[in-house]
Amino acid sequence: DMKVTQMPRYLIKRMGENVLLECGQDMSHETMYWYRQDPGLGLQLIYISYDVDSNSEGDIPKGYRVSRKKREHFSLILDSAKTNQTSVYFCASSLVTEVFFGKGTRLTVV
Amino acid sequence: AQSVTQPDARVTVSEGASLQLRCKYSSSVTPYLFWYVQYPRQGLQLLLKYYSGDPVVQGVNGFEAEFSKSNSSFHLRKASVHWSDSAVYFCAVSTHSNYQLIWGSGTKLIIKP
Numbered sequence: 001d002m003k004v005t006q007m008p009r010y011l012i013k014r015m016g017e018n019v020l021l022e023c024g025q026d027m028s029h030e031t032m033y034w035y036r037q038d039p040g041l042g043l044q045l046i047y048i049s050y051d052v053d054s055n056s057e058g059d060i061p062k063g064y065r066v067s068r069k070k071r072e073h074f075s076l077i078l079d080s081a082k083t084n085q086t087s088v089y090f091c092a093s094s095l096v097t098e099v100f101f102g103k104g105t106r107l108t109v110v
Numbered sequence: 111a112q113s114v115t116q117p118d119a120r121v122t123v124s125e126g127a128s129l130q131l132r133c134k135y136s137s138s139v140t141p142y143l144f145w146y147v148q149y150p151r152q153g154l155q156l157l158l159k160y161y162s163g164d165p166v167v168q169g170v171n172g173f174e175a176e177f178s179k180s181n182s183s184f185h186l187r188k189a190s191v192h193w194s195d196s197a198v199y200f201c202a203v204s205t206h207s208n209y210q211l212i213w214g215s216g217t218k219l220i221i222k223p
Contacts (some may be wrong), residue, residue: 004153031209040119042200042215043154090153097142097161097209101153 002027006091006102014107019078021105023091030095032074033058034066036087037104043090049074081109114203116214123191124222131186131217133175133201141203143184144211145175147208148198159201160184171195196221 004025013019025032034046035058045058047066055066063085067075074093077084086109091102113136123129135141143163146154158169165177175186184201201214 027139039213043213048210086121092153094209097144097159097204097211098156099146099154099211101155103151 003102004091004093004100004102006089006105007106008052009103013081013107015083016080017107019081019085019109021076021078021089021091022108023068023074023076023102024072025070025074025091025093026055026072027093027095027098027100029073029093029095029100030071032068033094034064034074035090035092036060037090038087040104045088051096058103071090078107081107084110085109112141112186112203112205112212114201114212114214116199116201116217118217119215120218120220122220122222125193126190129186129188129191129195129219131199131201131219133186134182135184135201135203135215137182137203137205139205140179141205142209143177144202144203144204145169145173145184145186146200148200148216150197154200156188175210191221192218192222193223195219 005023029049032049035043049055049068089105115134133207144159145157147157153220160167198216202211
C-alpha cells in the first residue's frame, strides 16, 4: 500500500517554540517535498529533497529547515515558530512525475 | 519559466449538471499536465495526467481532460457531477527536463443539491 504518513495531524505551539513535523513514506521514493498551503495561495514549495542529505530550497525556505537521514523519512523543523507560520503543511514523495501526498499537518502558532 | 493559471477560484454547479474547470499553462516546451483533487482535510490525489498522444485523457470517477496546444490549456470536464465531487481541484505542469511540479492556485468546486 503506497502511503505518505505525516505526524502529528494537528499541532498547537506558542510563538518562539521549536516545531518538528515528521513525514514517512513506504515507497522508497528518492524525491520528497514539504509544502505549505494557505487559503487562496495554493501550494507553496518549502524544500525539496532528492535523497538522503541532498536537500534544496524551494520557493519559501525562510524560517524552515529540513533533515533527511533516511530515504523513508523527511522532517521539517521550525526554529522559533512565528504566528505567520500558522498553516497546513503537506509532505509528498514522487516517482518521476507522479506525486503522492500525506494528509497534512495543521499547525497553529499562538 | 513555466506557470499555471486557474482563472476560477470557485465554481458552483448543480448536481447532475456538466462541469468544466479551466487550466491555462505557459511553457516553452510541451509540458506534462496533471489534475489533482483535494477532498476536505485530505492531501492531494492524482485525478489524471497527460504526457503525450491522444489529447483527451480519462481519469478516475468519470473525469476527463483535454489538452490543447494551440490554446495552452488543459481543461477538466465531467458530464454529470455528484455531491461527492465537492473538493478543490489543482492543475499542475512539469517538463521532462525538470520533473518538479508547478501548481495552479486551485478551484473550489461547490455542488448545489
